[in-house]
Amino acid sequence: MKRILIILLTFMIMSLQAQKGKGFTLGFTSAHSNAVVQDKNFYLLTAIQKNEAVRRLLENDLILKSIYEKQQKEIEGQVIVFKDSLKSLISSYQFKEGVLKNISKRLEVLIHENQFFQDFVNDNLRTSGAYENFKNESDAQLLIKAWELCATGMNQISSVYGAGEAPQYAVIDSVSYDVKSNFYKGAVVMWSDFLQHAKQKESRLFFQPALDFSLALLYMNHRDEAARYEPLAENENKKAIAHLKNINFDTYAYSSILVLGNGPENYQDRLSAVGKLNLQLGVLEYQSKKAPILIVSGGHAHPFRTSFCEAIEMKKELMEMYKIPEENILIDPHARHTTTNLRNATRLLVLNQVSITKPILVVTNSSHSSYLGNKIFAARCMSEFGYLPAIQLKRLSDTTIEFLPKIESLHQNPIDPLDP
Template identity: 65%
Template sequence: MRKIIYLLLALIYISGFSQKEKGFELDYSTSKSGSLIQDKNFYLLTAIQNDKAVNQLLQKNSVFKTIFKNKQQEIGSKLTSCKDSISCLISGYQFEEKELKNIDGEFQILMKDEKVLQDFVKNNLRSSGKYENFKNSTDTELLLKAWQLCAQGMDRIMKVYGLGEAPQYAKMDSVSYDVRSKFYKGSVIMWSDFLHNKKPKGNMLFFQESLEFSLSLLYMNHRDEVARYEPLEEKENKKTIAHIKKIDFDAFEYASVLILGNGPENYQDRLSAIGKLNLQLGVLEYEAKKAPLIIVSGGHAHPFRATFCEAIEMKKELMNVHHIPEENILIDPFARHTTTNLRNAARLMIAYQMPLDKKSIVVTNSNHSNYVGNANFNSRCMEELGYLPAVILKRLNSTAIEFLPNAESLHQNPIDPLDP
């Protein structure tokens, strides 16, 4: 009976994968906007900037033009009147409720009348996979939800990295400075002045001022984790991607062994004691020839603004200590939480055209594995991501569980700008 339940769950999740998703590519060899951080957080905004017809449509639109001009005037006024009040200045970049309603309303009108925008949503936003969790929405709903997500993401960046509000995981993701200090207040004001008055103007899109300011706050705080190591396909994962094309996955019970990290809590150690144990446990599954590939997952999460990337160090350990060939190791150097360990692994599987109907194994120490297999983990995924990044299946032993990737893992999450 249990096997039948697992099979039904697997079929439900596999049915979510279309041919488009099976051939999806993580194309970060070149930035589409000049900023990989922007592309990976705000796909919609980058896509609008790069679609000439849609770009012009929105810049010429009277409602959006008014919003842009009002934003410029408000920011200019606050640069003069706010003095050293950062909250006063940043409020000029944030979208008020009335503005958000006007934007939603104008998008709805344009979606009824403008074919270029209709085609943009249908042929670009949908096919990108970046808003996969909205795939069951109408085209108009998808556009509105994508924009609302981008607006929330910019607001989140401004609150955390401008005003110093605590993010969900404050120990890892907080602002890098004392926001009460004269140094930081002066830095934010000077950056704002540069962006508003001195930087050459490009697009005059209604979101442009807020977007550039948000990205500058991340830059000021050295929070570029999401762009480091890209393009993976031409760097750390290059040899493995070439090898994947030659693998006979039918000869293995599982597609991959995903090993979860456990970051050190100091700035000297490259891997923690438990992190090294996780590797040992994963190697046992790999050496039993259960899967042809190992995926290691973990970014610059622990300690705060960590020097070492866990996935990079895990790969080195696998190669130098356990003598695993490089071509059999994939890395995810971005994950900061267990939720994104599984999500990012699913993204790699989709992007690199691994068999998505074949189960993989997630391996970690027994305490962590108990958590991954617990219903509370699914609840956390729904709360933080809005979907389940994988379907957790049968437990193999105290440290290994079967899982299948979920197509919704392609969905961007700018609410977590360091690992969206």
């Protein structure tokens, strides 16, 4: 093993220079960031880790323990015999269909046998909103669906950020390195070796190896987007959230005006020409007193691994160019797509106790608005989320549409780990 790691380290050093000069801004991920990334993607797994009774039940169950030990041996074996391809090593961390279903079956047995496990589902999972789209399921089915969603998310992370498979939005969400390079192969193998020997004593939960590996891959690839700017309520949104309690929303037609982003396609511009137009359109609606607050939405999406956060830059522009008070601007610095623009805006309203029984006004350029109001967009939401984050009401103009937010927007989506 020592000789293998020395060889891999040598390859990494030789190819390190090749990684320089690509123009990427390397992110910083703290322990706090790693915890936020886990909580946002895998609330179920965090909740299990923090509940002593449930954690001990799952660690000591003979069937789940056997699954854990078998996977550990497979991973260790792949590291020892590693030659050139990461495919087998990555595969050893993933939950195959048969194993995934066996875990689901065992969880179903355990929840029926243990009242405290049922209480855990009701007191933790249901109240969290993290699995809001499963709220009509029985306790056992909610648990199983939440588990299978987490497992699918971990499999997706290892496929994309370990093996380099193309994600759904490959242009902006792909792996950060050349997965065929000796540098990256060496990094993945050494991280795997570290996780196996340094961390396996911390927990023997059946999902721990895959979870640790998934988080390590995101960390290695500087893909901590889900954690950036958190906690928002104590940072960028602090003034606006404090101001919300002073607003009489009954005097406005809409709870908020959501201005969609349109990211630049170069590494110099903070905002694109169309993005600036979207802001102008939103300001006109705000000045007409349609709503008391503006929500600007857009993350570190365009171009690939940009250092600029679109929502941050939109907020700056609103304050500097249009003199909008900071207390009237909420930002969503995480959205990477039109679907999550709507979903994340709804989350902001719910989490800050703004009623979602009042519609929001969504503002964007005519081309984007036309797509937003199309059935294709609604179908895309159903395909990617399994629900509609908001219901379209009226189109008021070629740049404005009324939407009614839906509580299902709280539902986690680890299939998109950069903005789950």
